[in-house]
């Protein structure tokens with residue numbers, strides 16, 4: 481597919497930085513195929529890549545961008561700080577490590593991956609890196625409404641983005657109202673809910689798709705784009721990468737948007753970050769990693 485980058489939609493963050501509203505996510509893309517996948521994604525036209533320290537593929541992302549021939553300034557690059565790197569000093573060191581692995585002088589967006597532990601200390605480091613120009617924008621991820629409001633109220637520099645699970649079965653609509661109050665741009669992880677709840681086969685989405693000659697995947701992405709949400713679908717298949725990018729030549733009517741709004745179950749398709757047992761699990765992972773546990777074997781979603 482020849483993709484015309486003029487077709488891309490953008491959001492402007494509170495500090496004026498422009499972010500492509502559709503990007504390519506590399507969670508669960510193994511290190512062995514990540515470089516090929518990011519190369520494909522850049523070739524088909526993606527100019528926004530979402531990785532994380534905890535995906536263990538930053539080196540492959542960096543190598544693919546460096547070899548692509550695409551100007552570094554034309555790619556919007558996000559990474560996320562993992563929990564064991566939270567705290568003043570540790571967060572800075574981890575971002576400097578990410579910069580090396582990603583082979584870049586700056587990162588466009590750095591997020592705190594989880595709302596636990598010394599997130600405030602980590603934030604102070606991110607603010608300094610932002611002020612030094614090593615990071616163009618900073619934000620948070622998986623901060624539910626109470627934690628996001630707390631974080632915005634008790635920090636001078638507000639997060640610019642909140643990356644959360646957002647798909648038709650878990651829409652996080654109330655959170656969006658609060659994000660708007662604080663100028664936080666909503667971003668969706670798992671914009672397809674990874675297909676859970678049979679989302680790719682959902683009849684409402686399929687009927688809407690048929691009316692536009694589009695797939696359920698494309699309807700899901702278009703719905704979030706029209707709500708003002710940034711989306712970062714993942715696929716290891718080049719033809720799906722192309723399909724997921726081909727969402728700028730149609731639009732959903734108000735009625736279709738309202739039909740999709742009715743699919744909301746207001747429940748995570750994965751797990752709740754407010755579940756005390758999950759918080760214990762996160763703490764345990766951090767502890768295990770300190771004792772050289774092989775973290776690549778962790779199968780849970782974050």
Ligand SMILES: NC(=O)c1ccc[n+]([C@@H]2O[C@H](COP(=O)([O-])OP(=O)(O)OC[C@H]3O[C@@H](n4cnc5c(N)ncnc54)[C@H](OP(=O)(O)O)[C@@H]3O)[C@@H](O)[C@H]2O)c1
Pocket residue numbers: 504505506507508530531593621622643644668669670671672673674675680695697698712713714715716717720723724782
């Ligand atoms: N901040 C966080 O805590 C967090 C958590 C999860 C994810 N994320 C970010 O969000 C990104 C996206 O989320 P995700 O990867 O969890 O899930 P997702 O994008 O909702 O779903 C990915 C799944 O959908 C399949 N798929 C992709 N396009 C398709 C299409 N057009 N038709 C049918 N199936 C399709 C993929 O299969 P194939 O790969 O086999 O094509 C894969 O199984 C991640 O890669 C990551 O960057 C962040």
